[in-house]
Amino acid sequence: MRHWPLDLRALTASAGPLASLLVLLLIPLPALAWGKAGHRVAATIATTLLTAEAQAHVANLLDPGTALADISTWADDIHASRPNTCPWHYVNIPRGASGDNAQRDCSRGCVVSAIEQSLRLLGDPAKGRTVRQEAPQWIVYFLADLHQPLHAIADDRGGNDVIAQFNDRQTNLHRLWDVDLIERAAPDLTMLRDQAVAALQTANWRAWQAGRPRDWAEETHRVAIEAVYLFPANKEIDERYVEKTLSVIHE
Numbered sequence: 444m445r446h447w448p449l450d451l452r453a454l455t456a457s458a459g460p461l462a463s464l465l466v467l468l469l470i471p472l473p474a475l476a477w478g479k480a481g482h483r484v485a486a487t488i489a490t491t492l493l494t495a496e497a498q499a500h501v502a503n504l505l506d507p508g509t510a511l512a513d514i515s516t517w518a519d520d521i522h523a524s525r526p527n528t529c530p531w532h533y534v535n536i537p538r539g540a541s542g543d544n545a546q547r548d549c550s551r552g553c554v555v556s557a558i559e560q561s562l563r564l565l566g567d568p569a570k571g572r573t574v575r576q577e578a579p580q581w582i583v584y585f586l587a588d589l590h591q592p593l594h595a596i597a598d599d600r601g602g603n604d605v606i607a608q609f610n611d612r613q614t615n616l617h618r619l620w621d622v623d624l625i626e627r628a629a630p631d632l633t634m635l636r637d638q639a640v641a642a643l644q645t646a647n648w649r650a651w652q653a654g655r656p657r658d659w660a661e662e663t664h665r666v667a668i669e670a671v672y673l674f675p676a677n678k679e680i681d682e683r684y685v686e687k688t689l690s691v692i693h694e
Contacts, residue, residue, distance in 0.1 A: 478622040479516050480629075484636045485587045486515035488643065504576050511583055518584035531557035531581075532588050535597035536664045538672075543661050554594060555656045558585050592667035592691075593617045595660050602671065609680040619680065620671060620692075628689050642693045666691060 490511050493501065505514065522529060534553040536543050543549075549556050558581075564570055565578035588594050593602040593616065602616030609623055629635035670691045674684055 482515040482587050483512045486511040486583050514580045517580040533594040534660050538598040543657050554585050554589050555660050558656045589659050592663050592671045595663040596667040607678040607680050
């Protein structure tokens with residue numbers, strides 16, 4: 444995936460050192476996201492990239508013995524108790540739009556505004572521990588969600604309304620990218636992690652630190668158009684489609 448060479452300093456200047464560290468060190472992850480497996484692997488790799496200072500800050504905020512992977516799906520787990528957070532998982536950019544428009548695409552809050560707000564809360568020492576403890580849980584989750592192509596497109600309810608056939612069973616386009624293709628790529632977390640690490644090592648991952656959430660959302664939106672919606676007309680997901688999309692998923 445292409446990552447835009449923009450400066451993070453403007454975003455993190457008012458957020459404090461921990462927010463800056465988490466942004467700079469969690470962003471250069473393979474763009475997996477998505478089902479529980481993808482979220483856990485992304486968070487596991489993030490842990491290996493943290494500096495000693497960042498690790499200390501994270502350990503101070505999280506409960507003893509809790510790793511980033513353990514909180515990586517927390518935002519999904521609280522859906523029932525906090526239904527107002529549901530729109531924070533995606534940004535509704537229309538398929539034909541040239542880019543993100545906050546007034547049009549994020550009127551009820553979205554993944555872009557949720558990341559930015561979480562960074563501000565994380566870096567605000569005036570906030571209580573509960574608020575600042577939740578902030579990295581949002582960030583770890585939403586940075587992954589932001590890179591799921593169907594979380595950045597408004598059409599078909601993010602692909603949920605596109606019914607397809609894959610491996611002799613019915614699925615929908617969103618689930619296909621959330622879970623089905625990842626399960627095809629790697630049957631277990633260890634294999635998925637190793638594939639992601641291989642992609643990380645061969646990519647110019649330091650350049651991925653650049654940019655802001657809105658830029659990443661626009662990039663993800665383009666991936667949805669250029670890769671996700673290129674399925675066969677009969678919506679039978681064939682090996683040609685799988686082969687092309689797995690390279691996108693791994694990166």
